[in-house]
Amino acid sequence: MIRERLLVVGNGMAGIRAIEEVLARAPGRYDIAVFGAEPHPAYSRIMLSPMLAGEKRFDEIVTHDRAWYEANGIALHTGVRVTAIHRDARIVVTGDGRSFAYDRLILATGSEPAPLPVPGSELPGVMTFRNAGDVEAMLRQTRDGARAVVIGGGLLGLEAAYGLKQRGMGVTVVHLMPHLMERQLDREAASLLQRELEARGIEVVCSARTAGISGTRQVRGVELADGRHLPADLVVVAIGVRPDIALAREAGLVTARGVVVDGAMRTSDPHIFAAGECAEHDGVCHGLIAPLYDMAKILAATLAGETASYAPLPTATRLKVSGIELFSAGDFSHDEGCEDIILRDPRRGAYRRLVLKNGRLIGAVLYGETSDGAFFFDLIQSGADTASMRDVLIFGRALCEAA
Ligand SMILES: Cc1cc2nc3c(=O)[nH]c(=O)nc-3n(C[C@H](O)[C@H](O)[C@H](O)COP(=O)(O)OP(=O)(O)OC[C@H]3O[C@@H](n4cnc5c(N)ncnc54)[C@H](O)[C@@H]3O)c2cc1C
Secondary structure (H helix, E strand, C coil): CCCEEEEEECCCHHHHHHHHHHHHHCCCCEEEEEEECCCCCCECHHHHHHHHCCCCCHHHHECCCHHHHHHCCCEEEECCCEEEEECCCCEEEECCCCEEECCEEEECCCEEECCCCCCCCCCCCEECCCCHHHHHHHHHHCCCCCEEEEECCCHHHHHHHHHHHHCCCEEEEECCCCCCCCCCCCHHHHHHHHHHHHHCCEEEECCCCEEEEEECCCEEEEEECCCCEEECCEEEECCCEEECCHHHHHCCCCECCCEEECCCCECCCCCEEECCCCEEECCEECCCHHHHHHHHHHHHHHHCCCCCCCCCCCCEEECCCCCCCEEEEECCCCCCCEEEEEEEECCCCEEEEEEEECCEEEEEEEECCCCCHHHHHHHHHHCCECHHHCCCHHHCHHHHHHC
């Protein structure tokens, strides 16, 4: 039997999951080759935070070693960037000048860190936190007593700050908004988090706009718009990501913020599919693992000739800072008709916030004590009517079940 040629651009978390799903659903149907710009086989990107903090080594976060690719008959091209897609000829071209033909092509190129548009952001010592190379670069700059400034007080920035602190650096987090993680936390919960970080020796500066980065041959500090200067030997920019769509755009595929896909994960070219952070479905690009895995499943079903359609579900995340319990799930966009139920226990350092809409739970943040996270997440995902337990909902599973 002649096998169809399936090429995958991007050996990250969505690309490798798509391959696993294809192997499971359509065994033997495709000759698979994967191209990864990074030099490594697949690893867990989310574990870069514990790696930065010294809690994991790189070899412990590798999810698929080279033997796995070989055993599954997959041609792995590491350190190889795909630079062009010639759709008429159905060929991709790589940075080293080679061409590869495909019958089906998957784009799983992920995202790039959003750049900080200020003078000095190109200086050596200004870094991002996206891949293993970034962590290795940061670790080369860390030394006891040296100073790091992390720009961005979201999940990623805080995990970077924690990791660098664990490596012995003095760390300041600079955040544009009045409080940390403003998309998930209200002011009070954020101040509990800030206090906890400060107790660990991480300085937090909110409502601070970065005006520039100083230094000549190496970064020396961060200039804030209010005139303050924060000395720094290392600056980490963690202000968000943007889908990596350059390849798709240059190939003439329909793109918006991401590569536009339909529910079957097909792009505007029927031979080309996309999944992961680079894909935009129904106007939305996702930035967490769970939806990317769902996309990979749907994509594989399509490639196996099945009919399936992607339906996004609410997502949940935890801050990966040892000793800080923070769980956040669902939607906090404060649409009309939403109501908040909040429980605060400042002495215990605990906080809970539930967001309800039309009697259903749509968002939950737990700080300090997160054991009910899975319970609330189930309610969000199922869309169950919570009216009968509304009065005790905030107290979690035990009281709700009794009610
Ligand atoms: C430090 C960190 C912590 C995180 N923690 C969490 C968490 O706790 N929970 C959670 O849900 N999510 C977390 N995330 C987000 C999660 O890791 C991403 O959502 C996920 O990795 C995206 O998968 P992807 O395959 O779309 O992109 P990626 O994993 O980024 O993979 C894309 C790959 O494609 C390669 N590539 C791009 N263009 C080309 C090209 N032209 N040719 C060849 N290769 C190319 C890239 O080099 C990259 O290796 C975290 C992210 C980071 C950086």
